[in-house]
Amino acid sequence: MTLISLLNRMPGDVAIGIIWGIMALGVYLTFRILNFADLTVDGSFATGGAVAVVLITTGVPVPVAMAAAFCAGLLAGLCTGLLHTLLGIPDILSGILSQLALYSINIFILGGANKPIGVGKYNLCVSMLQVAPSIVVAALVAVAIIAIMYWYFGTEQGSAIRATGNNPAMSRAQGINIGLMKVIALALSNGIVALAGSMMAQFNGFTDVGMGRGAIVIGLAAVIIGEVVCHALFRKHNGFILRLTFVVVGGIIYYMAMGFISWLRVPTDGLKLFTALIVAVFLAVPYLKDKANSSFRKAGRRGENQ
Amino acid sequence: MIEVKNIHKTFNPGTINEKRALNGVNLTLEDGDFVTVIGGNGAGKSTLLNAIAGVWPVDEGGIFIDGVNVTGLSEFRRAKYLGRVFQDPMTGTAADMQIDENLALAARRGKPRLWGWGITASERENYREMLKELDLGLEERLTAKVGLLSGGQRQALTLLMATIQKPKMLLLDEHTAALDPKTAAKVLATTDKLVAEHNLTTMMVTHNMRDAIAHGNRLIMMDEGRIILDIRGEEKKRLTIEDLLHKFEEVSGSEFTNDQAILSK
Ligand SMILES: Nc1ncnc2c1ncn2[C@@H]1O[C@H](COP(=O)(O)OP(=O)(O)OP(=O)(O)O)[C@@H](O)[C@H]1O
Ligand SMILES: [Mg+2]
Numbered sequence: 001m002t003l004i005s006l007l008n009r010m011p012g013d014v015a016i017g018i019i020w021g022i023m024a025l026g027v028y029l030t031f032r033i034l035n036f037a038d039l040t041v042d043g044s045f046a047t048g049g050a051v052a053v054v055l056i057t058t059g060v061p062v063p064v065a066m067a068a069a070f071c072a073g074l075l076a077g078l079c080t081g082l083l084h085t086l087l088g089i090p091d092i093l094s095g096i097l098s099q100l101a102l103y104s105i106n107i108f109i110l111g112g113a114n115k116p117i118g119v120g121k122y123n124l125c126v127s128m129l130q131v132a133p134s135i136v137v138a139a140l141v142a143v144a145i146i147a148i149m150y151w152y153f154g155t156e157q158g159s160a161i162r163a164t165g166n167n168p169a170m171s172r173a174q175g176i177n178i179g180l181m182k183v184i185a186l187a188l189s190n191g192i193v194a195l196a197g198s199m200m201a202q203f204n205g206f207t208d209v210g211m212g213r214g215a216i217v218i219g220l221a222a223v224i225i226g227e228v229v230c231h232a233l234f235r236k237h238n239g240f241i242l243r244l245t246f247v248v249v250g251g252i253i254y255y256m257a258m259g260f261i262s263w264l265r266v267p268t269d270g271l272k273l274f275t276a277l278i279v280a281v282f283l284a285v286p287y288l289k290d291k292a293n294s295s296f297r298k299a300g301r302r303g304e305n306q
Numbered sequence: 307m308i309e310v311k312n313i314h315k316t317f318n319p320g321t322i323n324e325k326r327a328l329n330g331v332n333l334t335l336e337d338g339d340f341v342t343v344i345g346g347n348g349a350g351k352s353t354l355l356n357a358i359a360g361v362w363p364v365d366e367g368g369i370f371i372d373g374v375n376v377t378g379l380s381e382f383r384r385a386k387y388l389g390r391v392f393q394d395p396m397t398g399t400a401a402d403m404q405i406d407e408n409l410a411l412a413a414r415r416g417k418p419r420l421w422g423w424g425i426t427a428s429e430r431e432n433y434r435e436m437l438k439e440l441d442l443g444l445e446e447r448l449t450a451k452v453g454l455l456s457g458g459q460r461q462a463l464t465l466l467m468a469t470i471q472k473p474k475m476l477l478l479d480e481h482t483a484a485l486d487p488k489t490a491a492k493v494l495a496t497t498d499k500l501v502a503e504h505n506l507t508t509m510m511v512t513h514n515m516r517d518a519i520a521h522g523n524r525l526i527m528m529d530e531g532r533i534i535l536d537i538r539g540e541e542k543k544r545l546t547i548e549d550l551l552h553k554f555e556e557v558s559g560s561e562f563t564n565d566q567a568i569l570s571k
Contacts, residue, residue: 152421156414159403159424163411166400173359173398174467175385175415 006263011131013259014252018138019126019199020218021251024226025145026073026192027219028247033153034185035165036084039095041219043102044076044190045212048197050109053207056122057115066125066198073194074187076102081183106209114208117201124202134203141199145192146244153240161185193219214272217279218254224282226250254278308335308475308507313357313367315531327353328364329531335475340501340508340522344515344550350531351511355477358509360384371474386416389468389506391461391481398464401453405444405463408452409433412467436466440496458489462496469500476501478510482517494521515547527554 023045030038048069055065076098083094107113119129125141126134152158163171164181171178193215201207226246230238238246254275261274315328327350335341343351357364360381368377371387392398399408410425410433430448437445440462444455452460461481468476478497482490498521501508512518518525525542527535527550534557537545 154424155421156419156424157421159407159411160419162403163400166402167397169392169397170400171411172382173385173388173390174411175382175417176411176419177382 006260009259009263010256011135012128013256015126015128015131015134015138015203016200017252017255018135018142018248019196019203019251020255021222021248022138022142022145022199023193023196023215024219024222024247024251025142025149025244026189026196027216028223028244029149029185029189029192031220031223033162033165034182034189036091036182036186037095038077038080038186038189039092039216040076040080040098040102040186040190041095041193042212042215043099043106044073044194045197045200045215046106046207046209047072047076047102047109047212048194049201049207049211050106050115050209051194052198053115053117053201054109054111056117056124056202062123062125062202066195069198070191070195073191073197076194077187077190078183080190081186084186085179085182103209110207110209113210114206116206119205126199126203127205128203129205138199141195142248145195146241146248149244150241157181157184214275217275218251221254221275221279221282222251223247224250224279225253228282228285229253307337307370307372308333308358309368309370310334310354310358311368311370313354313364313369315353315357315362315364327531328357331357331367331531331533333526333533335507335509337507338505339524340506341510341524341526342518342522343509343511343526343528344513344518345528349528351528352479353531354528355390355479355509355511358475359388359390359477387474389471389473389476391464391468391476391478393480393483395457395460395464395484398467399452399460402451404449405437405452405455406430406433406448408463409436409467409470412470415471436470440466456489458485458493461485461493465493465496465500469504469506472504472506474507476506476508478508480511480513483513497521515550519545519547519550527557529554529557 023041027038027041030036051072052065052069055068056062060068079101080094080098083089083097084091087094089097117124119127126137128134153162160171160176161181161184163174163176164178164185168178171181197207197212200211226249227243229249230243230246234242257278258271258274262268262271266274310331310333313328313331314326317323317325317327329350331350331354343354345351356362358369360376360379360383364377368375370376374387376384376387390398400411403411406425406429410429413429434445434448437448442459442462444459444463452463455463461484465481481497482493485493494517497510500506508522510522519542523542524536524538525545526533526537535553537553
């Protein structure tokens with residue numbers, strides 16, 4: 001438990017943090033833009049890893065394997081979207097159903113519960129054996145996705161998705177097919193999540209069906225930490241591109257905090273507990289702050305002093 | 307021309323909450339007709355407007371816009387023909403989006419929304435001019451979030467959004483009811499101006515008889531899911547509140563009780 005060992009693990013934590021940050025961009029799309037709590041991501045993150053590892057180990061070029069992972073994520077999101085819009089299943093439940101189904105599908109894809117890539121044999125895009133270049137590549141992928149999202153949500157279709165998330169009644173009155181917009185957004189979101197999953201599998205050198213467990217909470221943690229930090233640094237001047245950037249920054253901060261906690265020799269099994277606590281705290285702080293500013297108890301006390 | 311032919315709507319059929327909300331409504335509006343709609347609570351005014359807008363399918367009857375049968379079109383498909391403003395100022399706009407973005411969304415009503423820019427610089431200039439006409443100072447706040455606007459400002463903006471692309475019909479459901487009298491008057495004046503400017507076929511629901519008489523060229527009164535009175539032209543111009551109350555008693559065969567007194571003077 002020396003300081004050196006903490007410093008040593010930092011670059012690797014940054015790389016993993018960026019990958020979680022990319023996943024969190026997908027979560028941001030549904031959670032913040034579409035206003036849809038999508039739990040599919042726990043499954044689609046692992047799907048991305050499974051598809052990429054299986055393809056890479058059969059000799060498919062890495063970029064093609066990653067594109068395939070993205071497409072697998074699109075399909076997963078599509079299923080959730082159709083469960084919700086065509087069959088009328090509530091949002092959280094349709095995500096849970098997809099997530100459960102994906103667990104079996106992922107085992108089927110992998111032919112087992114986990115699978116190594118075979119380090120050194122392939123030209124991986126990120127790998128923990130080469131941390132510095134991995135950070136650069138992961139950061140470039142993040143920048144590309146942020147740029148594409150920035151463009152897309154400025155288009156007519158992207159604006160329609162934002163309107164759908166903001167006010168469905170108004171959107172319908174303006175001729176927006178809100179069911180279609182939800183399906184598109186869910187598909188894109190899970191595509192991004194699966195792409196991140198394919199990167200995580202490459203970085204770790206193996207994949208596991210349990211890889212995505214808690215991904216939604218990690219994504220929320222990144223989104224919320226990013227928002228709090230962005231607000232603290234820039235106050236009101238937080239444009240869309242800055243907010244997206246800080247989602248990734250949130251992912252990095254989150255994972256470095258996790259790294260610090262495990263450096264403190266907290267057993268790894270306890271990490272999920274800490275994640276849940278962190279998210280609970282960050283979700284609660286804005287609410288409690290707001291309440292502290294306008295509380296009945298204080299108003300009552302002011303009333304008594306009249 | 308808008309034709310509403312013998313439409314019926316029953317909510318919760320076969321349950322104890324069964325409610326016949328529309329009971330054979332027939333109505334034909336010529337282009338440029340501005341109809342005010344009055345009637346007591348639960349008379350079916352909102353239900354009629356919602357039937358035209360396609361919020362749910364009607365049980366019976368048909369709705370034709372310029373000869374096109376829209377009865378089978380869902381709400382968002384029908385939207386290209388219709389401009390709508392609601393009673394609740396929150397309903398008509400996207401609060402977390404900017405003023406100009408809301409206008410741009412409305413300008414694309416009924417068009418395919420693909421990957422063209424959601425808003426362009428030249429559009430923005432147009433919007434600035436249009437907002438200037440509203441005279442609410444909104445032209446200075448083009449990039450402000452709509453959630454920061456007052457109810458009256460939001461209703462004026464929603465009106466502009468409803469008419470930015472000339473609709474075949476403008477549906478206004480008590481769109482000034484949530485506003486203070488002064489703001490309501492201003493929004494009504496804006497309504498008159500926009501309707502006249504674009505020669506819009508309009509239906510406006512109101513509980514204010516004075517407004518119902520002062521605006522538009524035609525007035526209908528509803529009761530129990532039916533149109534019980536339809537006054538137009540010269541007769542409408544000469545109409546007084548006392549006339550209306552008389553006519554109501556005549557047609558419905560009942561006293562004008564407290565129940566209907568919600569039709570305020
Ligand atoms: N979605 C719905 N489900 C069930 N009942 C409904 C629904 N919409 C309207 N109703 C019922 O239909 C009847 C007509 O309602 P409507 O809203 O059209 O009245 P209104 O004339 O607009 O009255 P108000 O002046 O109060 O707005 C009422 O009895 C109402 O309870
Ligand atoms: Mg009503």
